[in-house]
Structure formats: C-alpha cells, structure tokens
Amino acid sequence: xxxxxxxxxxxxxxxxxxxxxxxxxxxxxxxxxxxxxxxxxxxxxxxxxxxxxxxxxxxxxxxxxxxxxxxxxxxxxx
Amino acid sequence: xxxxxxxxxxxxxxxxxxxxxxxxxxxxxxxxxxxxxxxxxxxxxxxxxxxxxxxxxxxxxxxxxxxxxxxxxxxxxxxxxxxxxxxxxxxxxxxxxxxxxxxxxxxxxxxxxxxxxxxxxxxxxxxxxxxxxxxxxxxxxxxxxxxxxxxxxxxxxxxxxxxxxxxxxxxxxxxxxxxxxxxxxxxxxxxxxxxxxxxxxxxxxxxxxxxxxxxxxxxxxxxxxxx
Numbered sequence: 001x002x003x004x005x006x007x008x009x010x011x012x013x014x015x016x017x018x019x020x021x022x023x024x025x026x027x028x029x030x031x032x033x034x035x036x037x038x039x040x041x042x043x044x045x046x047x048x049x050x051x052x053x054x055x056x057x058x059x060x061x062x063x064x065x066x067x068x069x070x071x072x073x074x075x076x077x078x
Numbered sequence: 079x080x081x082x083x084x085x086x087x088x089x090x091x092x093x094x095x096x097x098x099x100x101x102x103x104x105x106x107x108x109x110x111x112x113x114x115x116x117x118x119x120x121x122x123x124x125x126x127x128x129x130x131x132x133x134x135x136x137x138x139x140x141x142x143x144x145x146x147x148x149x150x151x152x153x154x155x156x157x158x159x160x161x162x163x164x165x166x167x168x169x170x171x172x173x174x175x176x177x178x179x180x181x182x183x184x185x186x187x188x189x190x191x192x193x194x195x196x197x198x199x200x201x202x203x204x205x206x207x208x209x210x211x212x213x214x215x216x217x218x219x220x221x222x223x224x225x226x227x228x229x230x231x232x233x234x235x236x237x238x239x240x241x242x243x244x245x246x247x248x249x250x251x252x253x254x255x256x257x258x259x260x261x262x263x264x265x266x267x268x269x270x271x272x273x274x275x276x277x278x279x280x281x282x283x284x285x286x287x288x289x290x291x292x293x294x295x296x297x298x299x300x301x302x303x304x305x
Contacts, residue, residue: 008296008299008300009296009299009300011098011099011100011101011296011300012099012100012101013100013101013102013103013300013302014100014101014102014103015103015104015105016102016103016104016105017104017105017106017107018104018105018106018107018126019106019107019108019109020106020107020108020109021108021109021110021111022108022109022110022111023111028111069111069116072116073111073116076109076116
C-alpha cells in the first residue's frame with residue numbers, strides 16, 4: 001500500500017489506507033506495515049503486534065484467532 | 079450545530095494563531111467478522127484525519143495585553159482526530175471528532191517538581207526548614223524567597239492546567255465545555271472517558287474548539303472536505 005504525500009499552503013498532507021477487521025472483543029488493524037490487535041474495552045489500551053507467520057492459533061482478548069481465518073483476512077486486502 | 083455564537087466567536091479569532099504542520103488522512107476500510115466466511119462481510123469506508131497543532135504565542139500575548147507576558151513558554155500541542163463517512167461532505171451528520179488526547183484526566187495534583195505554582199504543603203515545609211536554620215524573620219524570608227526562585231526556574235510548567243495540557247495533551251476547553259455535549263450528540267471520537275455535564279456549557283451546545291476550526295478550514299481550502 002502506497003502513501004501519497006503532497007503539500008498545500010506549507011502543510012504536508014499524507015494519505016494512506018488502513019484496514020480494520022471488527023471482532024466481538026477487539027479490532028484487527030493493518031496499517032500497511034504491521035498487524036495490530038486493539039481491545040474494544042475502553043479501559044484496556046493494550047495493543048498487540050501479530051506475527052504474520054502465525055502457525056496455529058492465537059488467543060486475543062478472549063477470542064481464538066485461527067490461522068485459517070487470519071490467512072483469509074490477509075488475502076482480503078491483497 | 080452552532081459554530082458562531084457570540085460567546086464562542088473568539089475561537090474564530092484565535093484559530094489563526096494555530097500552527098498546523100502536517101495532516102494525515104487515512105481511508106479506513108472496515109469489515110465485520112461475525113463468522114469465518116469473510117466473503118459475506120460488508121465493507122464500510124470512513125476517513126480519519128489526524129493532525130496536531132500548537133499556538134504561536136506572540137500574537138496571543140498581543141491580543142491579551144501586557145499581563146500575559148508572563149504566560150507559558152511550554153508549547154501545548156494537541157492532537158485533533160476527525161472521522162467522517164465516505165462522502166467527506168461538511169453537511170454529513172455521520173462524523174466524530176476529538177481535540178486533545180484520550181488520556182484520563184489526572185485528578186490529583188501535578189508533581190510539585192514540575193509546576194512553578196507553590197503548593198501550601200511545600201511552603202509549610204520550607205517555612206519549617208527556615209525556622210530551624212535561621213533565627214531572624216528576615217533571614218527566614220530570604221531563605222524562602224531563594225527556595226521559591228530556584229524552584230520556579232527548574233519547574234517547566236506554570237500550574238496544574240499547564241501541566242495537564244503540556245504533559246498529558248488534554249485540551250481542557252474541549253474536555254470541560256465540549257466532551258459531554260459531543261457525547262450526547264453522538265459526535266465524540268475515541269474513548270468514552272468519564273465526562274459530566276458542565277456549567278460552562280449548560281445547553282450542551284456542540285461547537286468546535288479553535289484547533290478544530292483551523293483543521294476544518296484547511297480541509298475545506300484543500301478541497302478534501304466538500305462544501
């Protein structure tokens with residue numbers, strides 16, 4: 001994913017794409033570089049970086065993210 | 079939405095002293111994952127605009143008069159986040175916005191070592207030390223004065239408000255006068271931190287802070303936000 005950078009009245013504008021996948025308890029975010037999992041609980045500001053070589057499954061905020069589903073998600077943004 | 083009532087009009091004047099260096103615009107494609115079949119998921123597109131700005135103090139000092147020359151030297155930099163649907167239209171009702179950080183307001187006192195304002199407890203401690211070390215009132219006062227001067231040179235922030243804005247990035251104008259009004263109107267971006275109705279905005283009027291006005295103005299000028 002490419003970033004578009006330009007200037008207008010001495011202000012630098014940076015345009016980019018961001019993908020969000022909404023799970024019941026968390027959001028899976030792809031910012032172009034990393035996969036992040038962010039809690040939806042307002043009192044929980046923890047963020048996890050997901051390893052893209054996920055072999056089996058991973059538990060995130062009480063949800064089991066399986067490798068198959070993660071692969072499908074990665075395919076979706078290509 | 080009210081943006082220009084007489085009591086809010088100063089924000090239109092002060093927006094001009096805001097220094098805006100960069101604006102990040104993210105096109106957010108959101109998918110709801112209810113089951114494992116991703117093909118059925120609907121996609122929604124939103125735009126998120128993130129920026130941070132800080133005021134230039136010189137014109138502000140001139141506007142406020144000579145007394146303000148003693149005003150803060152630490153820059154207050156606030157992040158503004160604006161989220162709007164794919165129409166990117168100023169007439170859209172589907173928008174949320176926040177000025178300042180999402181950190182919880184620190185309700186205790188700011189550390190004395192970081193604020194110039196002398197707390198009563200600190201002063202009492204110095205008075206105690208002075209009376210232990212010096213016998214005459216004159217010497218004691220001179221000692222306290224020296225302590226004050228030394229402390230005020232070191233501490234970076236003026237007072238609690240300055241510390242909250244500078245250190246935590248919380249915009250108090252937004253937090254006190256606007257956050258609750260935005261919350262009940264469904265236009266608050268980000269975390270729902272404890273917000274209460276404020277006497278400073280009894281009618282819960284939704285308005286924009288000067289930083290937000292500046293951002294909207296730039297987005298309109300650049301043709302990103304459609305009129």
